[in-house]
Amino acid sequence: MVQIEPGQCFITEGETADAFFNITAGSAKLYKLMADGRRQITGFAFRGHFLGLAVSSTYAFSAEAIEPVRLCRFARARLFRLLADFPALERRLLERAATELVAAQEQMLLLGRKTARERVASFLRAQALAAPCGRPRAMVALPMRRGDIADYLGLTIETVSRTLTRLRAEGIIEIPDQTHVLLRDPARLVRAAEG
Amino acid sequence: MVQIEPGQCFITEGETADAFFNITAGSAKLYKLMADGRRQITGFAFRGHFLGLAVSSTYAFSAEAIEPVRLCRFARARLFRLLADFPALERRLLERAATELVAAQEQMLLLGRKTARERVASFLRAQALAAPCGRPRAMVALPMRRGDIADYLGLTIETVSRTLTRLRAEGIIEIPDQTHVLLRDPARLVRAAEG
DNA sequence: CGTACTCTTGATTTCACTCAATTCAGGTGG
DNA sequence: CCACCTGAATTGAGTGAAATCAAGAGTACG
Numbered sequence: 001m002v003q004i005e006p007g008q009c010f011i012t013e014g015e016t017a018d019a020f021f022n023i024t025a026g027s028a029k030l031y032k033l034m035a036d037g038r039r040q041i042t043g044f045a046f047r048g049h050f051l052g053l054a055v056s057s058t059y060a061f062s063a064e065a066i067e068p069v070r071l072c073r074f075a076r077a078r079l080f081r082l083l084a085d086f087p088a089l090e091r092r093l094l095e096r097a098a099t100e101l102v103a104a105q106e107q108m109l110l111l112g113r114k115t116a117r118e119r120v121a122s123f124l125r126a127q128a129l130a131a132p133c134g135r136p137r138a139m140v141a142l143p144m145r146r147g148d149i150a151d152y153l154g155l156t157i158e159t160v161s162r163t164l165t166r167l168r169a170e171g172i173i174e175i176p177d178q179t180h181v182l183l184r185d186p187a188r189l190v191r192a193a194e195g
Numbered sequence: 196m197v198q199i200e201p202g203q204c205f206i207t208e209g210e211t212a213d214a215f216f217n218i219t220a221g222s223a224k225l226y227k228l229m230a231d232g233r234r235q236i237t238g239f240a241f242r243g244h245f246l247g248l249a250v251s252s253t254y255a256f257s258a259e260a261i262e263p264v265r266l267c268r269f270a271r272a273r274l275f276r277l278l279a280d281f282p283a284l285e286r287r288l289l290e291r292a293a294t295e296l297v298a299a300q301e302q303m304l305l306l307g308r309k310t311a312r313e314r315v316a317s318f319l320r321a322q323a324l325a326a327p328c329g330r331p332r333a334m335v336a337l338p339m340r341r342g343d344i345a346d347y348l349g350l351t352i353e354t355v356s357r358t359l360t361r362l363r364a365e366g367i368i369e370i371p372d373q374t375h376v377l378l379r380d381p382a383r384l385v386r387a388a389e390g
Numbered sequence: 391c392g393t394a395c396t397c398t399t400g401a402t403t404t405c406a407c408t409c410a411a412t413t414c415a416g417g418t419g420g
Numbered sequence: 421c422c423a424c425c426t427g428a429a430t431t432g433a434g435t436g437a438a439a440t441c442a443a444g445a446g447t448a449c450g
Contacts, residue, residue, distance in 0.1 A: 030300075032300060032301070032303075032304045034304070034308065034309075034389065034390065035389055035390070036390055038308045038390075039308070040303055040304040040307040040308045042299075042300040042303050042304075053289075053293050053296075054293070054297075055290050055293045055294050055297070056297070060297040060300055060301075061300055083286075087282060087285075090282075090285055090286065090289060091278075091285065093289055094248075094285060094288055094289050094292060095250050097289060097292035097293060097296060098248050098249070098250045098292060099250050100296055101292060101295055101296055101299065102249075102250070102251070102255040104237075104296065104299035104300070104303065105225075105227060105237040105255055105256055105299070106227070106255070107303055108227075108235055108237050108299065108302055108303060108306060109227045109229070109235040109237075111303060111306035111307045111349065112235040112306045112346075112348070112349030113229065113233045113234070113235045113349065114229075114233075115405080115406090116405075116406065145428075145429090146428075146429060146430095147428085151307075153307070154306065154307030154308065155406075155407090156406075156407060156408080157428090157429075157430095158406090158407075158408085158429090158430080158431085159405095159406060159407075160429095161429060161430055161431080162406095162430080162431080164430095165430075165431085177415090178414090178415080178428080178429070194229065194230060195229065195230070195231055195233075310437080310438095311437075311438065340396075340397090341396075341397065341398095342396085350438075350439090351438075351439060351440080352396090352397075352398095353397095353398080353399085353438090353439080353440085354437090354438060354439075356397060356398050356399080357398080357399080357438095359398095360398070360399080373396080373397070373446090373447085
C-alpha cells in the first residue's frame with residue numbers, strides 16, 4: 001500500500017513497465033506528452049481502477065495524483081502469478097479493459113467531432129454519471145484543475161472557462177466554487193452535449 | 196465463416212451484442228455516429244482482429260466492410276464456453292484489448308492535440324508500420340476513401356486532400372494512385388508527425 | 391461518351407486559439 | 421484580522437488554422 005501526494009507522478013510514459021497498480025483511494029490523471037509539451041489527458045482514474053497493464057515493455061502513458069492517492073502495487077511477475085491462481089481475476093481485467101475501450105471510443109468521438117460546448121457538456125454529464133461512486137448526482141466534484149479539463153477535452157483553459165461561464169449564464173449549471181458544478185437543468189445539458 | 200461485401204455493415208452501434216467476430220480476411224472500418232450524422236471512425240480492422248467484445252448488452256460502435264471481409268462469427272454463449280475451455284484464449288484477448296487501449300490513447304493524443312499536418316503524417320506512418328502484415332513498408336495501401344481518413348483523423352475531406360497534396364509538393368510522399376502512397380522520405384514524415 | 395462519383399483546388403468564414411489584462415482564492419506573515 | 425503575495429481562473433481583443441461553400445478535374449463504368 002503506497003501513498004501518493006497531489007502532483008506526484010507514479011507512472012511515467014516510456015519507463016519500464018515493471019509493475020501494475022490498483023487505486024484504492026483518491027484520484028489521478030493519465031496523460032501522454034508530446035516533445036514540445038503538448039499534453040493529452042486520456043482519462044481520470046478513481047478508486048477501483050487498474051493501471052499499468054502494459055503489453056509492451058514500457059508504459060504508454062504517465063499517471064499523476066490529483067487528490068492524495070492510495071494504491072496497491074504489484075510487481076509484474078506477481079500479477080502473472082495472481083492471474084494463474086485466480087482465473088476470475090483475468091476475466092475481471094478483461095471486462096475492465098473492454099469497458100475502458102468503450103470509454104476511449106466515446107472520447108475519440110468527442111475529440112474528433114464535437115464542438116467546445118458539446119465537449120464541456122459531455123464532460124460534465126460523464127462526471128455526473130461515472131466518477132467515484134453510484135448513481136447520477138446533481139452536484140459534480142471537479143478535483144482536477146481547469147488545465148486538466150482542457151487537456152482532457154482537447155481545448156484550452158480559456159475555452160473551458162468561457163464555455164462553463166456560458167452554460168452558467170444560460171441557467172444550465174451553477175458554479176458554487178471552482179471545484180464544484182451543480183447541474184441545474186440536466187435535460188438541457190444532455191441536449192448541449194449532443195448538438 | 197461469413198463473407199461481407201464492401202459498404203455492408205456487419206455490426207451496428209446500439210444493437211444487441213449477441214455475437215463476437217474474428218476477421219480472417221479483408222478490411223473494415225469501425226465507427227460511431229452522432230444524431231446529426233457526424234461520424235468518428237475509431238479504428239480500422241484487418242485480418243486477425245477480434246471485434247464485438249461488448250461488456251454492456253449492446254455494441255458501442257458500428258463496423259462496415261471496406262474491402263470484402265471474411266469473418267468467423269461466434270455466438271456470445273459459445274465465446275464464453277471457448278474461454279472456459281481454453282484459458283490461453285482469455286489471455287490472448289486480454290493482450291489484444293491492452294494493445295487496442297494503447298492505440299486508442301495514441302489516437303486521443305492525435306485528435307486532441309495534433310495539427311492537420313501532424314495527423315495525416317502520423318496516419319501514414321502508422322499505416323506503414325501496422326496494417327495487415329509485418330515490417331515497415333514504403334508503399335502504403337489506403338483501401339479506405341478520403342472521407343474515411345477524414346473521419347478517422349477528425350478532419351474534413353478537403354483538409355486531408357490539401358495536406359496530402361502539400362506533403363507531396365514537399366517531396367515527402369508520392370501518390371501513384373488514389374489508394375496508394377509511397378513514403379519517399381520517412382525521416383521527414385516522422386518529423387512532420389511530431390511537430 | 392456520357393453519367394455519377396470521388397477527389398482536388400480555390401475563396402471565404404468561423405470557431406477556437408493566442409496574447410493580454412483583470413479578478414479571484416488560498417496562504418503567509420506582519 | 422488584514423494586507424500582501426502567488427498561482428489559478430476569468431474575461432476581452434485580435435488572429436489563425438481548419439471548416440464551409442463552391443467549382444473544377446479525375447476515374448470508373450455502362
